[in-house]
Amino acid sequence: xxxxxxxxxxxxxxxxxxxxxxxxxxxxxxxxxxxxxxxxxxxxxxxxxxxxxxxxxxxxxxxxxxxxxxxxxxxxxxxxxxxxxxxxxxxxxxxxxxxxxxxxxxxxxxxxxxxxxxxxxxxxxxxxxxxxxxxxxxxxxx
Ligand code: NI
Numbered sequence: 001x002x003x004x005x006x007x008x009x010x011x012x013x014x015x016x017x018x019x020x021x022x023x024x025x026x027x028x029x030x031x032x033x034x035x036x037x038x039x040x041x042x043x044x045x046x047x048x049x050x051x052x053x054x055x056x057x058x059x060x061x062x063x064x065x066x067x068x069x070x071x072x073x074x075x076x077x078x079x080x081x082x083x084x085x086x087x088x089x090x091x092x093x094x095x096x097x098x099x100x101x102x103x104x105x106x107x108x109x110x111x112x113x114x115x116x117x118x119x120x121x122x123x124x125x126x127x128x129x130x131x132x133x134x135x136x137x138x139x140x141x142x
Contacts, residue, residue, distance in 0.1 A: 103136035
């Protein structure tokens, strides 16, 4: 039987404000209104998003750190926040082009964007709070 080892992790939280519209151009206006309701509002609507990125592993013996949280913060600002903050997610954001930018789609694209730029195997979880109560999470499959 596989024994599960305790996992040590650290999390950095960043925030951004953005607007979006949930709309599938392949469906009729009536179907879009039925499926997405208020989120289909023609001119969009906004959220104050909270993004939490968790990296795991063993602390470096020399520093006691899994990763420098200040560097992780700078990395997340440069890679994610500048791309999405005060933007319209449907129109302005290259990594969301052609998608329906639900919380689960956004979190999945952010995972893809940052995973390949972090040291291999470090990324454990990316969590996006669209509201206080609506949360999407992508986790490592290990
Ligand atoms: Ni929304």
